[in-house]
Every structure is written in C-alpha cells, then in structure tokens.
Amino acid sequence: MYIKKILWAIAIIGLVIAGAFAYYVYSAMFEPNTAFNEEKVYITVPTNASYQEVRSQLEPLLKDIGTFDALASRKQYNTNLKAGRFVIKKGMGNNDIINSIRTKNIPLKLAFNNQNSLEDLAGRISSQIEADSSALLSAMRDSEFLKSNGFSEKTALGMYIPNSYEVFWNTSAEDFRDRMLKEYNRFWNDTRTNKAKAVQLSKNEVMALASIVHEESKKAAEQPRIAGVYMNRLRIGMPLQADPTLKFAAYKLPQYQNTVIKRVLNVHKEIDSPYNTYKNAGLPPGLIGMPDISAIDAVLDYEKHNYLYFAADPQKLGYHKFAKTLAQHNVNARAYQRYLSSQGINR
Structure with a gap:
C-alpha cells in the first residue's frame, strides 16, 4: 500500500509538472505578447543581420522578450534569419510573430517623381529601401549596363x-x-514606340524634350502646346532657346x-555648355530633369x-501666352519682365 501511495504521489507530481510545462509552452507560443497599441507595426531585418539586431527592434514591442528568445531558439529562428520588412499585429503570440518575421516579407509602395x-x-x-545611395548610384551609372540597354x-x-x-x-x-528597366520597357509599349517613330524622335530624344516641357510647365493641359512649339522649332532648324536648359547649364558651374535662378538673364545665354539651347541647335x-508622364505623352x-x-x-501665373511672330x-x-521687376526679382 505504501509503495502504491508513493507511486501515485510521483504520478501526480509528474502530471503537475507536465501541466505546468505545457502551460509554459502554450504561453510562450500562443499567448498575446505584444506591448504596442497600434493595430500593427513593421520591423525591417537587414541583409546578414544578427539575431541581436532583430532582438533590439523587438524588445520594446514585446511584453516578455525572454519567452520570445526561448521559442526563437527552439524553432531555430535565431540562427536562420530572413532579410525583409515584416509585420507584427497587435495580440500576436510568439509563435505567430516568428512565423511572420521568418516567412512573410511584406512589399512596400516605393514612389519617386521629378528628381x-x-x-x-x-x-x-x-x-525607402535597404540599398544605400552610393550603391544605387553605382548601379545606375554602370557603363556596361547603360551601353547594353x-x-x-x-x-x-x-x-x-x-x-x-x-x-x-x-x-x-x-x-x-533592373526592375526599373523592366518598367521602362513596359511603359514604352507599342503605342508609345510607334508615336515616337511618327514624330521622328528616339525614345531618349522624347525624354530629353519632355524634361524641358515639364520644366516649362507643370500644367498637363498646356504641355502639348508647349511641346508643339519646340517641335515647330526643331522642324525649321530654329534653336530651342529653352530657358530651363540655361538654368541646368548654370547650376553645373561653381x-x-x-543658388536659385529666378530670372534668366543675357549672361546665362553666354554659358558654354552643350545644354545651352540658345547657342546650340537641336536637342x-x-x-535636364525627370519629366512627368504627362510631359512625355505631351511630346508624343x-x-x-x-x-x-x-x-x-x-x-495667369503658371500658364503662358503663345505667339506666332517675334x-x-x-x-x-x-509684360512678364515688367512683372518680375515689380516683384523685385532681378536674378
């Protein structure tokens, strides 16, 4: 009888321990462990990041970093990190957090215009992304890539x-x-490519002229008319005489x-530069800048x-008056020069 009582006691103690362990495991895996009030937050895991780097981002977001560490070790996340941008939702447990930051890289909306x-x-x-500006600039300027494309x-x-x-x-x-090259080729579909051929301009020439049109006017409704002026000048061999190209050339000089050039002067017209369209015929x-899509289509x-x-x-500031004669x-x-003078804009 005495031995049976001992065995029963051992069994009960074992069950209690097992239950406590099971509860601990359940808590570590599934109980909510977030400490933020937002519905969701994002973390970014750099390429080749250490677990400590990720942990330092997580620690202020979690109630109990210790239970997360224990589960991360058990699931081998701490030695198998994935780079990317990951979401953690309010109320997630450690198991869901690890699953999210291990496998669910979330894309973002990257945007740029008029650089x-x-x-x-x-x-x-x-x-906006992990790559730094020097690496991006080096990739953008790669001579072999540029020449081959x-x-x-x-x-x-x-x-x-x-x-x-x-x-x-x-x-x-x-x-x-490389992704931007694919987007460029997608942008230049058959319709736009055929329009460029019809106006007898290469794609690069369309983009160069569109950059001038965009600098002249941000009004999409007016851009086709301005583009028409420049196309007329190109057709008869008249210099483009585009003031934005003078500013571009000037800003290259020490x-x-x-500085900000608010008024183009005769001195700017004497700048020795291939971008001086007063001195040089053609495009x-x-x-001289990044044109909006509206300006590109305005040229086409x-x-x-x-x-x-x-x-x-x-x-009507922002708009222009057009003329057929000098x-x-x-x-x-x-009239516009008088307006600039009245505003104290002399250079």
Missing part, C-alpha cells in the same frame, strides 16, 4: 519613369535598377552652386499649331 539627377534619385530611393550617363535618368512601384524593402541596388545631349501627342514662341503670363512674342515677354 533632377541620378544623385537625387538615388537619395530618394535609399530613404541603349543609354548613356546623360540619358540614364530617362530610364526611371516616375510612379509608385511595389518592391521588397531588401531589394538590392542592382535589382532595383558660381551658381547653392540637348540628355535630360504634341499639339499641331503655328506657334513659335511663348512667354509666362503675368495675369513681334507679338516680344510684347508678351516684356
């Missing part, structure tokens, strides 16, 4: 069509660049660094008319 250079674009992209460093900015794109946070610099060798569907000139309209243009231009 004035590859440097600006690299900076903009690096603020019909670009040069002067035209490379035209490969990046401003829009929003779904990408993974841990996308590498090269993968981002004396114009960290500049590359883009430019308005047919007889205008050769346009000047900013002081009565005499009428001079009247319009003087």
